[in-house]
Amino acid sequence: MLRPFHLGWQGPGGSGARARKLVADVLSLGHKEADEEYARVLHDFEERHWQTEQLFEERYRQMEAVLNFDGSELSIRRKRLIGAYFCHEYTYAAAALMNPSIVPHPDQSGMTDGAVRFVMSLRAVGEGHISSIVFREGIALPDGAFELWPQSHFATAMLPDDSLTVCQGADCAVTLHRHSESTLSNSVIFPVTEQQRGGLEDLRLVRFDHGGGDYEWIGTYTAYSGADIRSELLRTRDFRSFLLEPIVGRAGRNKGMALFPQKVGGQYCMVGRQDGKNLFLLRSDSLERWDDDGVLLMEPEFPWEFVQIGNCGSPILTDHGWLLLTHGVGAMRKYALGCALLDRDDPSKVIARSSKPLLTAIDADRFGYVPNVVYTCGALLVEDQLLVPYGISDSAVGFATTSVGEMLARMDATR
Numbered sequence: 001m002l003r004p005f006h007l008g009w010q011g012p013g014g015s016g017a018r019a020r021k022l023v024a025d026v027l028s029l030g031h032k033e034a035d036e037e038y039a040r041v042l043h044d045f046e047e048r049h050w051q052t053e054q055l056f057e058e059r060y061r062q063m064e065a066v067l068n069f070d071g072s073e074l075s076i077r078r079k080r081l082i083g084a085y086f087c088h089e090y091t092y093a094a095a096a097l098m099n100p101s102i103v104p105h106p107d108q109s110g111m112t113d114g115a116v117r118f119v120m121s122l123r124a125v126g127e128g129h130i131s132s133i134v135f136r137e138g139i140a141l142p143d144g145a146f147e148l149w150p151q152s153h154f155a156t157a158m159l160p161d162d163s164l165t166v167c168q169g170a171d172c173a174v175t176l177h178r179h180s181e182s183t184l185s186n187s188v189i190f191p192v193t194e195q196q197r198g199g200l201e202d203l204r205l206v207r208f209d210h211g212g213g214d215y216e217w218i219g220t221y222t223a224y225s226g227a228d229i230r231s232e233l234l235r236t237r238d239f240r241s242f243l244l245e246p247i248v249g250r251a252g253r254n255k256g257m258a259l260f261p262q263k264v265g266g267q268y269c270m271v272g273r274q275d276g277k278n279l280f281l282l283r284s285d286s287l288e289r290w291d292d293d294g295v296l297l298m299e300p301e302f303p304w305e306f307v308q309i310g311n312c313g314s315p316i317l318t319d320h321g322w323l324l325l326t327h328g329v330g331a332m333r334k335y336a337l338g339c340a341l342l343d344r345d346d347p348s349k350v351i352a353r354s355s356k357p358l359l360t361a362i363d364a365d366r367f368g369y370v371p372n373v374v375y376t377c378g379a380l381l382v383e384d385q386l387l388v389p390y391g392i393s394d395s396a397v398g399f400a401t402t403s404v405g406e407m408l409a410r411m412d413a414t415r
Contacts, residue, residue, distance in 0.1 A: 001049065001089070001090055001091075001092060001154070001155035001156065001157065001188065002045075002049045002052065002055050002087055002088075002089060002090075003087065003088060003089070003090040003157065003190075004059060004062070004086060004087060004088075005085075005086050005087050005088040007019050007022065007086075016066070016067055019063065019066075019067060019086075020067055020069075022085055022086075023063070023067065023069065023082055026078070026081055026082050026085060027074075027078075027082075034077070034078055034081055035077060037081060038077050038078075038080065038081040038084070041081065041084045045084075045089070048089070048153075049089075049154060050154035050155075050156060050182070050186075053080055055083075055087065056079075056080040056081075056083035056084045056087065057076070057079060057080050057083055058083070059083035059084075059086050059087050060079040060080060060082050060083035060086075061083075062086075063082065063083070063086050090126055090127060091126055091127070092124045092125075092126040092132050092134065092155070092188055092190075093124035093125065093126060093134070094125075094126045094127060095125040095126060095127070095129060095369060096123075096124070096125035096369040096370070096394040096395060097122055097123070097124055097125070097391070097394070097395065097396060097397060098122070098123050098125075098369075098370075098373075098375065098391035098394040098395075098397070099122065099123040099201075099202045099203075099375055099376070099377045099391050100120050100121065100122045100123075100376060100377060100378075100389035100390065100391065100397050101120070101121050101203060101204050101205040101219070101313050101376070101377035101378030101389075102118050102119070102120045102121075102205070102378055102379065102380040102387065102389055103118065103119055103205045103206060103207045103217060103378070103380065104116055104117070104118055104119075104207055104380070105117035105118055105119050105137065105239075106215070106217070106237065106238055106239060111139070113141075113142070114141065114142040114382065114383055115139055115140065115141050115142070115382075116139070116140045116380065116382050117137070117138070117139050118137065118138055118139070118140055118146075118380055118387075119135055119136075119137055119184065119205070119217075119239060120135065120136045120137070120138065120389055121133055121134070121135055121203045121205050121219065121377075122134050122135070122136070122397065123200075123201060123202055123203065123377075123391075124188070125199075125369075125394075129199070130190075130191065130198070130199050131191075131198075131199030131200050131201045131224070132188050132189060132190045132191070132199070132200060133188070133189040133200050133203050133221070133234075134155075134187075134188050134189075135184045135185055135187060135239070136148055136149070136151065136185050137149040137183075137184055137185050140380055140382045140387050141382065142382050142383040142384075142385055143385065144385045144387065144401035146387055146399065149183075149185055150185075151185045151186060152183075152186055154186055155186050155187070155188055156178075156179045156182045156186060156187055156188070157187075157188050157189075157190050158176040158177060158178050158179075158187055158188065158189050158190075158242065159176060159177055159179075160174050160175060160176050160177075160192055161174070161175050161177075172193045172194070172195065172246070173243065173244065173245035173246070174192050174193060174243075174244050174245075175241060175242065175243050175244075176189060176192065176241070176242045176244065177240065177241050177242075178239070178240045178241075178242075184239050189234075189242065189244075191223075192244070193223070193244075194225060195223045195225050195230060195232075195246070196223045196224070196225070196232075196244075197224075197225050197226055198224035198225055198226035198227075199223075199224045200221050200222075200223060200224075201221060201222040201223075201224055201255075202221055202222055202255070202256065202377055203219045203220070203221040203234060203377060204219060204220050204221070204256075204257075204258045204259070204311075204313050204314060204377045204378055205217060205218070205219040205234075205313075205314075205377075205378060206218055206219070206258070206259050206260075206261045206313075206314035206378070207261060208259065208261055208262065209261060209262040211262075215237070216235060216236070216237055217235070217236050217237065217239065218233060218234065218235050218259055218287070219233070219234035219235075220232070220233060220234075220247070220257045220258060220259055220270070221234060222255045222256075223246070229253070229255060230246060230247070230252050230253055231246075231247040231251070231252045231253075231254065231255065231257045232244060232245060232246050232247055232252075233245050233246075233247055233287065233288065245288065246288075247288065247289075247290055248288060248289050248290075249284075249289045249290040249291040249292075250290070250291050250292075250293060251270075251272060251274065251282055251284075251290035251291065251292060251293070251294065252290055254272055254273065254274050255273065256272055256273045256310050256311060257270045257271070257272040257282075257290075258270060258271045258272070258311045258313055258314045258315070258377075258378075259287075259314055260314060260315055260322070260347070261314055261315075261316075261317065262317070264345070264347055265283075265345070265346075267283045267284060267285060268283065268284045268285070268286070268287055269281065269282065269283050269284075269347060270282045270283075270284075270290065271297065271311045271314075271315065271324065272294065272311070273308070273309075273310045273311075274293065274294050276308065277299075277300065277307075277308045277309070278296060278297075278298065278299045278300070278308075278309065279296075279297045279298040279299075279309055279310065279311060279326070280293075280294030280295060280296055280297055281294055281295050281297045281347055281348045282294040295348050297342075297348065297350065298326070298340060298350060298353065300328065301353075301355075302328070302355050302356075303330055303331070304328050304330040304334075304336050304338075304356075304357050304360070305326075305327075305328025305329065305330060305336070305338065306328075306329075306330055306331075307328075307329035307330060307333065308328070308329050309326055309327065309328050309329075309338075310326065310327050311324060311325070311326060311327075312324075312325035312326055312327050312337060312375065312376045312377065312378070312379075313325055313376060313377045313378025313379060314378055315342060315347065316379065316381050316386075317344070318381070318404050320341060320351075320404070320408060321341045321342055321343055321344045321351055322341065322342035322343070322344060322347050323339065323340075323341060323404065323407065324339060324340045324341070324342055325337060325338075325339050325376065325378075325379055325388070326338045326339060326340055326353075326354075327374075327375055327376075328357070332372065333372065334360070334361065334372040334373075335360075335361070335372065335373040335374055335375055336357035336358075336359065336360040336361075336374065337357060337358050337359040337360070337374055337375075337376065337388075337390070338353065338354040338356075338357055338358055339353070339354050339358060339407050339410070339411060340352065340353035340354070340411070341353070341408065341411055350414050351413065351414065352408070352411035352412055352413050352414060353411055353412065353414060354407075354410050354411050354412070355412050356410070358402075358407070358410060359374050359388075359390065359400055360374060361373060361374050361392070361393060365392045365393060365398070366393060367393060367395075368392060368393025368394055368395030368396070369393060369394040369395045370393055370394040371393050372393065373391065373392075373393050373394060374390050374391065374392060374393075375390060375391045376388055376389060376390040376391065381404070384403050384404050384405065385401060385402070385403055386401065386402050386403070386404065386407070387399065387400075387401055388400040388401070388402070
């Protein structure tokens, strides 16, 4: 996709000196030379991106404002050429693609015979090891079959409100909007705040039921600044406008928080790994503030999870209780998926858990950007069938299907 290219802003001559020199060099070109250069740029890139010339023009306007110069006398082609010098191609999943989660789509029109339209999110890693959030849409059937909607080779970045483009405070929140003509499957959420500068990691989406038919799609993710982390919330009702806001309170300093899809006992609940090794249950009266240190829920018990355990997305409510997918890390840092069953009314009670892995990397799935890893950030329940998208060694995404009954059969009652 086409992204802004940022030059070093500091240098001899003061802030922005290098950028100003670049603009001056483009302005020094004769009309014919500038037109020929712009023709070469279009020949190389116009067909590779969506609304390429409009994006060049928009980037020019940004640079005109940043560098505070008057370009009112410039031709539109000269402006677009300047904009092109401040853009570059960025392949957002060039390094890795991993950690999917999946939820029912807000639009279920036309679905029959138990079919469910879904939204799947993924963590994509590109140049500079920057993590972004991408999406795919599809349809899942009660027999375990599924279909992904097509995705074009064009992609667009979601953009913030103009009033919030500069957002650097500790408690900064920002609203992003999908381009009105872009599909969700071709839209990308890039880091937009200082806290997110190093990446947006491991989004765990859930459709949250506020009651009375009021649904909100909420995701928890890790915002990495390049030096430290904190948990943040992604909130949307239509997957067109997204609010990104920090989780405040002591619990927000940790990774891997997963929100229950409804209140339990009148409180919001999350599963998180507060000490880097064990799973905890946290409660709060507010979605945005989590001061609870939590109660210990599960510790590593079996060899395949001795290093650490964690959740693999939000718990799923079944007739038997809360079904929680877990992951464990064993010898040689090999990841595997397991599961546990929590009491419906008191999820601090673990009814049963799997003593053997449900899914582990074998054969070709062991090779990739991060080898020996299978990992998911959430599954979709369609009647009695679970559709589980999972990352394969951080290099691809696979899909597994199973039934709730089969998972219950794999679990042993806790002592």
